[in-house]
Amino acid sequence: MALSLPTHSSRSLLPLPPSTKPTFPTLRRLNHRVSLVTASTPLLQVNDLRAKIVESNVQILHGVNLTVNQGEVHAIMGKNGSGKSTFAKVLVGHPDYEVTGGSVVFKGENLLEMEPEERSLSGLFMSFQSPVEIPGVSNDEFLVMAYNARRKKLGLPELGPLECFSYLMEKLQLVNMKPDFLNRNVNEGFSGGERKRNEILQLAVLGADLAILDEIDSGLDVDALRDVAGAVNRILTPQNSLMMITHYRRILDLLNPTHVHVMDKGKIARTGDISMVETIEAEGYETVSAST
Numbered sequence: 001m002a003l004s005l006p007t008h009s010s011r012s013l014l015p016l017p018p019s020t021k022p023t024f025p026t027l028r029r030l031n032h033r034v035s036l037v038t039a040s041t042p043l044l045q046v047n048d049l050r051a052k053i054v055e056s057n058v059q060i061l062h063g064v065n066l067t068v069n070q071g072e073v074h075a076i077m078g079k080n081g082s083g084k085s086t087f088a089k090v091l092v093g094h095p096d097y098e099v100t101g102g103s104v105v106f107k108g109e110n111l112l113e114m115e116p117e118e119r120s121l122s123g124l125f126m127s128f129q130s131p132v133e134i135p136g137v138s139n140d141e142f143l144v145m146a147y148n149a150r151r152k153k154l155g156l157p158e159l160g161p162l163e164c165f166s167y168l169m170e171k172l173q174l175v176n177m178k179p180d181f182l183n184r185n186v187n188e189g190f191s192g193g194e195r196k197r198n199e200i201l202q203l204a205v206l207g208a209d210l211a212i213l214d215e216i217d218s219g220l221d222v223d224a225l226r227d228v229a230g231a232v233n234r235i236l237t238p239q240n241s242l243m244m245i246t247h248y249r250r251i252l253d254l255l256n257p258t259h260v261h262v263m264d265k266g267k268i269a270r271t272g273d274i275s276m277v278e279t280i281e282a283e284g285y286e287t288v289s290a291s292t
């Protein structure tokens with residue numbers, strides 16, 4: 001296999017000793033050392049978040065409240081057009097939206113004051129509903145650049161080509177992907193399912209304190225869904241958290257959410273546990289949203 005890993009001004013090309021091997025939990029521990037979050041403070045605290053579409057001035061989020069603690073798995077469900085993806089995109093700083101009110105604190109810091117890149121480097125990851133192609137940039141180049149940027153933010157030396165190779169191979173195995181994915185341009189020519197799997201590879205490589213997965217289950221066949229859910233479960237630790245947007249129960253059964261929220265008209269209308277999904281499936285969203 002020919003990996004086209006970029007060259008780096010890395011301080012060392014030798015493999016790191018086992019104690020400093022760049023695993024996801026190592027990143028997390030260091031990340032926590034530089035953040036203000038403690039086990040008793042929420043990882044993410046959203047209060048009365050309001051946002052509009054920049055181009056049209058149409059208000060989409062009408063006061064979202066949500067608290068995510070370390071180790072929790074939150075599912076966000078809701079009717080089409082209720083604002084789920086907008087909420088996720090506002091959290092990562094998508095330029096299509098402008099925050100018009102409320103606050104978001106992530107790891108003890110004001111998330112809304114951070115540039116999108118800073119949000120990502122500080123441990124917020126989002127997989128988009130329709131992952132984009134990046135023509136001319138190979139997957140391995142992209143992953144290595146992004147991973148080294150995160151290491152730099154954490155005060156760690158960049159990884160050289162050999163270290164990157166073994167790190168990426170380890171993560172490929174974790175998500176059950178073939179190595180030739182690395183040499184292809186990011187998402188170019190990927191099937192819908194391959195794109196989703198590639199998003200999980202990015203998550204595995206970069207790590208995150210909070211991963212937001214927007215309909216990661218859509219378009220996956222049953223085996224791919226099980227694979228992707230298995231990979232997400234292997235990535236999750238008691239310290240990191242997941243927020244997933246979905247319409248379907250099958251991924252919830254595989255990822256066991258601690259909280260299920262129903263979004264309606266740009267607000268969280270109801271919060272419960274997995275048992276609420278049965279009501280939603282039997283009676284639709286009207287009953288659940290109306291009984292708040």
Ligand SMILES: Nc1ncnc2c1ncn2[C@@H]1O[C@H](COP(=O)(O)OP(=O)(O)OP(=O)(O)O)[C@@H](O)[C@H]1O
Nearest residue numbers: 053056060078079080081082083084085086087096
């Ligand atoms: N960039 C945008 N330009 C125009 N309209 C937008 C934009 N972003 C969101 N909207 C509109 O805001 C509303 C909420 O959209 P959003 O994608 O957040 O809904 P959703 O709950 O994720 O829906 P679905 O379940 O169908 O994915 C929709 O009416 C959508 O058309």
